[in-house]
Amino acid sequence: MSELPLRAQFAAALGKGAASLSRATGRGDGSVIGGKIALKVEPELLTKLARGKRLALVSATNGKTTTTRLIASALREFGDIATNEHGANMPTGHITALGANPEATVGVLEVDEKYLPGVLRDTRPAVVVLMNLSRDQMDRASEINLLAKKWREALQLSETHVIANADDPLVAWAGLGARNATWVSAGQRWKEDSWCCPECGGHLKREPDPYWECPECGLRRPETVWAVDNARDTVTGPGGAAMTLALNLPGDANRANAAIALATAAAYGITPEVALPRLREITSVAGRYTSVHTQGVEVRLLLSKNPAGWLESFAVLDPAPVPVILSVNAQIPDGKDTSWLWDVDYTVLRGRRVFVMGERRTDLALRLETDDVAFETADRVDAVVAKLKSERPDAAKVDVIANYTAFQQIRTAYGRVQ
Structure with missing residues (x-):
C-alpha cells in the first residue's frame, strides 16, 4: 500500500472502510460498494x-x-x-x-x-x-x-x-x-x-x-x-x-x-x-453444492443461471426418486428475459417429483408442462420439505436448482451457508 500514490492510498483505504461498514451493518459483503467509492x-x-x-x-x-x-x-x-x-x-x-x-x-x-x-x-x-x-x-x-x-x-x-x-x-x-x-x-x-x-x-x-x-x-x-x-x-x-x-x-x-x-x-x-x-479440500463455493439439513432432510443447493448451467446441474442430480425443487427469478442480476427457459431440455425430469418456486414460477411451469413434466408449485423450500416429511417420514433428501437471485434468497434463508 505504501508504494501507491497518496491519492490511491486514500481511495483504497476509503473503499476498504466502506466494505467493512457494509458487512458490519448486514447490507452485503461490501465487494461492490467499496470499489464504487474508491473509484x-x-x-x-x-x-x-x-x-x-x-x-x-x-x-x-x-x-x-x-x-x-x-x-x-x-x-x-x-x-x-x-x-x-x-x-x-x-x-x-x-x-x-x-x-x-x-x-x-x-x-x-x-x-x-x-x-x-x-x-x-x-x-x-x-x-x-x-x-x-x-x-x-x-x-x-x-x-x-x-x-x-x-x-x-x-x-x-x-x-x-x-x-x-x-x-x-x-x-x-x-x-x-x-x-x-x-x-x-x-x-x-x-x-x-x-x-x-x-x-x-x-x-x-x-x-x-x-x-x-x-x-x-x-x-x-x-x-x-x-x-x-x-x-x-x-x-x-x-x-x-x-x-x-x-x-x-x-x-x-x-x-x-x-x-x-x-x-x-x-x-x-x-x-x-x-x-x-x-x-x-474444497467442498463448496459460495454456497454452491452445499448441503443443509432441515427437519431431518438433506437439502443440496445447486446454482444454474442459463441453459448450459442447467444441463450440468441435471447431470449431478441424485437418482430418482429424490425430489427436485426448481426456482427461477428474473431480477437484474439474473437477466429480465426468461425466454432461455425454452432452450433447456426438461424431459430428463420426467418421473421425478418436481416442485417449482420463484418469482417466475409461472414461466417455468408452462415450460415444464410443454415437456410433459409433472410439477407442483411451492413458496419456500421448508414448505416442500414439510410436505415431503408428512407424506413419507423416511424422506431424506431433496435437490434444489435455482438461478442467481433465487439461489441467494434460499441460501440466505439458511444463514448464508458456505
Missing part, C-alpha cells in the same frame, strides 16, 4: 493496485467463481492471494479484492465476460483463463460471437499467457489471438451455441467429440496439453501421466474446472502433485 476518488485505482502483481483473470459464462476458488487454492504456495471470492466480478469488485490484500504478490480475479477486455487492458495480467461461452442474460450481454471477437482483439494486443478450453470453438478462436497459449481439453456438454465457425460462419464438423473443424476455412481445435477423462476421473498433463482427481465437488463441469486450475497453477510453476491435494 470516485481515484478512477485509475485498478491499474495502480494491479501494478507489480502476478494476476490471473478468469472468465467464462459458467464456472468462473468455482474455478477462481480452485486456482486461488492451488496458488497458496505463494502465501496470501488477492481474490474476489464472493464473485463480485466487475472492476468495483476487483478493486475491493486487491485493496483488501495489498501485500499479496499474486491475485486471482473472476471477471465478467463483458468486462474482460477492459480489465485485461487495465491490469496487464500474467495469465488469462478462458473456459466457455454460451447464451446468458441476453437483455444485458452482447451476442456471444461478438464477445468472442472482443476477447480475441484484446488478446492480440496483450502479452498475457492464455489458458483456454480447446473444446469450445468460440473460446479457442478467441484464445488463438494470444501470442502464448496453453490448451486444455476440458469438454463442452452444451454445444447449441457453437455449431458455426466463428471465423467464417461455416458449419463446423464436430465428430468425433471433442474434435471440431471448419471444412470451409480450416479453423480447427488446437492441440491440447492437458485433458480430462470424465469416465476415469483423471486428468493428464504435459508428461502424459494420468492423475486421479477425486474431487469433493460433483460432476463433469467441476472436473473441467479442476483441469483448468491445474494448468493455470503449472503456468505459475506449481506442479499438480502440490496443487491437486488443495483442490480436493
Whole structure:
C-alpha cells in the first residue's frame, strides 16, 4: 500500500472502510460498494493496485467463481492471494479484492465476460483463463460471437499467457489471438451455441467429440496439453501421466474446472502433485453444492443461471426418486428475459417429483408442462420439505436448482451457508 500514490492510498483505504461498514451493518459483503467509492476518488485505482502483481483473470459464462476458488487454492504456495471470492466480478469488485490484500504478490480475479477486455487492458495480467461461452442474460450481454471477437482483439494486443478450453470453438478462436497459449481439453456438454465457425460462419464438423473443424476455412481445435477423462476421473498433463482427481465437488463441469486450475497453477510453476491435494479440500463455493439439513432432510443447493448451467446441474442430480425443487427469478442480476427457459431440455425430469418456486414460477411451469413434466408449485423450500416429511417420514433428501437471485434468497434463508 505504501508504494501507491497518496491519492490511491486514500481511495483504497476509503473503499476498504466502506466494505467493512457494509458487512458490519448486514447490507452485503461490501465487494461492490467499496470499489464504487474508491473509484470516485481515484478512477485509475485498478491499474495502480494491479501494478507489480502476478494476476490471473478468469472468465467464462459458467464456472468462473468455482474455478477462481480452485486456482486461488492451488496458488497458496505463494502465501496470501488477492481474490474476489464472493464473485463480485466487475472492476468495483476487483478493486475491493486487491485493496483488501495489498501485500499479496499474486491475485486471482473472476471477471465478467463483458468486462474482460477492459480489465485485461487495465491490469496487464500474467495469465488469462478462458473456459466457455454460451447464451446468458441476453437483455444485458452482447451476442456471444461478438464477445468472442472482443476477447480475441484484446488478446492480440496483450502479452498475457492464455489458458483456454480447446473444446469450445468460440473460446479457442478467441484464445488463438494470444501470442502464448496453453490448451486444455476440458469438454463442452452444451454445444447449441457453437455449431458455426466463428471465423467464417461455416458449419463446423464436430465428430468425433471433442474434435471440431471448419471444412470451409480450416479453423480447427488446437492441440491440447492437458485433458480430462470424465469416465476415469483423471486428468493428464504435459508428461502424459494420468492423475486421479477425486474431487469433493460433483460432476463433469467441476472436473473441467479442476483441469483448468491445474494448468493455470503449472503456468505459475506449481506442479499438480502440490496443487491437486488443495483442490480436493474444497467442498463448496459460495454456497454452491452445499448441503443443509432441515427437519431431518438433506437439502443440496445447486446454482444454474442459463441453459448450459442447467444441463450440468441435471447431470449431478441424485437418482430418482429424490425430489427436485426448481426456482427461477428474473431480477437484474439474473437477466429480465426468461425466454432461455425454452432452450433447456426438461424431459430428463420426467418421473421425478418436481416442485417449482420463484418469482417466475409461472414461466417455468408452462415450460415444464410443454415437456410433459409433472410439477407442483411451492413458496419456500421448508414448505416442500414439510410436505415431503408428512407424506413419507423416511424422506431424506431433496435437490434444489435455482438461478442467481433465487439461489441467494434460499441460501440466505439458511444463514448464508458456505
